[in-house]
Amino acid sequence: MRTIKALVYDSKSYTQEAFENTEHDGIEFTYVDTKLNKHTVKLAKDYDTIVTFVNDDLGEEVIEKLIDQGKKAVFLRCSGYNNVDLKKAKGKIDFYRVPNYSPYAIGEFTFALLLTSMRRTHKAYNRTREFNFSLEGFVGIDLQGKTIGVIGTGRIGRVVIDIANGFKMNVLAYDPYQKEKNGPIKYVSLNELIKKSDIITLHCPLTKKTEHMIDKKAIDKMKKGVVIINTSRGGLIDSKALLKGIESRKVSSACLDVYEEEADIFYEDRSNHILNDETLRDLISMPNVIVTSHQAFLTKEALNNIAMTTISNIRRYFSGDPDEDNHTL
Ligand code: NAI
Numbered sequence: 001m002r003t004i005k006a007l008v009y010d011s012k013s014y015t016q017e018a019f020e021n022t023e024h025d026g027i028e029f030t031y032v033d034t035k036l037n038k039h040t041v042k043l044a045k046d047y048d049t050i051v052t053f054v055n056d057d058l059g060e061e062v063i064e065k066l067i068d069q070g071k072k073a074v075f076l077r078c079s080g081y082n083n084v085d086l087k088k089a090k091g092k093i094d095f096y097r098v099p100n101y102s103p104y105a106i107g108e109f110t111f112a113l114l115l116t117s118m119r120r121t122h123k124a125y126n127r128t129r130e131f132n133f134s135l136e137g138f139v140g141i142d143l144q145g146k147t148i149g150v151i152g153t154g155r156i157g158r159v160v161i162d163i164a165n166g167f168k169m170n171v172l173a174y175d176p177y178q179k180e181k182n183g184p185i186k187y188v189s190l191n192e193l194i195k196k197s198d199i200i201t202l203h204c205p206l207t208k209k210t211e212h213m214i215d216k217k218a219i220d221k222m223k224k225g226v227v228i229i230n231t232s233r234g235g236l237i238d239s240k241a242l243l244k245g246i247e248s249r250k251v252s253s254a255c256l257d258v259y260e261e262e263a264d265i266f267y268e269d270r271s272n273h274i275l276n277d278e279t280l281r282d283l284i285s286m287p288n289v290i291v292t293s294h295q296a297f298l299t300k301e302a303l304n305n306i307a308m309t310t311i312s313n314i315r316r317y318f319s320g321d322p323d324e325d326n327h328t329l
């Protein structure tokens with residue numbers, strides 16, 4: 001079989017390392033750090049296929065151009081596919097993804113953010129580096145006994161629940177598609193979860209239904225002092241409403257690994273630029289908000305699994321035996 005030529009968009013050193021260290025005979029990868037969009041799609045012209053990531057634009061215009069180039073399949077090296085206009089692509093381009101590369105990477109990172117925020121370790125680290133050994137302002141809370149509301153109990157949500165149980169927290173869960181009766185997970189309505197939780201963590205996909213599920217109305221119903229964590233997709237939270245909730249002191253802390261307008265900002269060094277996004281600027285400036293740059297997936301294990309599954313998806317597709325489990329139908 002001839003060599004398959006694949007262009008990898010939005011590639012960073014860690015992406016290339018993982019792909020190159022994984023056996024990929026028969027596939028030649030070319031790596032570019034540019035994101036896919038209507039301007040950069042032309043780079044893909046001479047390739048058999050492309051490999052994309054979470055912030056690549058696979059909207060209507062880009063899909064049209066990929067169809068014009070004769071592309072038949074695109075390989076997402078991520079699990080979420082909210083960035084793909086599947087309606088436009090239907091019957092013309094197939095998308096294969098990596099549904100399960102390491103729920104532990106994201107579940108564990110969720111608690112890294114929560115513990116950092118609650119125990120102020122990021123501030124303590126900076127203080128002691130300047131020989132400031134004061135503990136003023138560092139009073140935290142025990143997680144033991146607190147109620148954590150987990151929205152979405154798929155692969156990642158379940159890891160989060162296991163970890164929360166280890167901390168002896170009370171877990172409430174909401175998932176419209178996974179209500180096990182008499183199981184170990186206590187499912188409640190979204191309304192009850194929102195009203196009763198001290199900490200709310202999001203682990204459901206971004207869809208038309210879930211977009212802005214955390215809005216002003218939801219925040220108004222929450223407990224005073226609620227902590228909100230989002231390691232799923234930025235669009236689940238109305239960021240302006242969250243900012244208002246923080247300003248009014250209703251929300252005591254927010255941990256955000258994702259942001260609804262992250263696509264042109266995250267994964268790049270913007271330290272010499274003035275950020276045009278006022279909401280993100282305000283959120284980052286708050287002492288009780290931690291923003292990370294869509295980092296939860298970034299472990300060695302996850303990167304290796306992403307590379308392995310993507311390579312297998314490409315091989316199987318081009319040898320006429322596509323992996324239907326990884327097909328985004
Ligand atoms: P999954 O498909 O295993 O689980 C998602 C769960 O959400 C399912 O149980 C589903 O029934 C539930 N769900 C669907 N609609 C819902 C709704 N309206 N309300 C509550 N629950 C709903 O997916 P997995 O692997 O657990 O990933 C969850 C999300 O995490 C992904 O959609 C992705 O957006 C995000 N993610 C973020 C990463 C990061 O680096 N920050 C990395 C990987 C995934």
